[in-house]
Amino acid sequence: MTHPETQAIAERELCGLINGMAHQIAEHVRQRAVSLGLTAPQATALRELTGPMTMRELAERMSCEPSNATFVVDKLEKRSLIERHPHPTDRRAKQLVLTPQGTALRERLLELLSSESPLAGLTQEERATLQRLLAQATTHS
Incomplete structure (x- = not known):
């Protein structure tokens, strides 16, 4: 086998492992979300809302478009889990804040x-290495 062929096989196998892990993580999140009466995107929004942030910041953390994040936040707001507050320095923006129930x-x-x-199954050191x-890898693409 030629070197480029060997490299292509190794890359395909690595991509398959990464994709498989991503699917396992997504299913794990989905199952935990359902057990709490949430959708996976709602659970992702709650997980990523580590403090007050704008819709754009949340969308970036969720890896989605702001319009998709807005749809998710609207549902969470209807459940009294998130509130929109005026942004302290940008009067055009709103900050998303968890309610006590949301927290x-x-x-x-x-x-x-x-x-x-x-x-x-990974140690803290292994997780840090993987991260x-x-x-x-993502900064080189």
């Missing part, structure tokens, strides 16, 4: 997500 549900979600995670390597 409690987020804490429960984080507990469930860490339970039996697809990454649970560093994936970050390195």
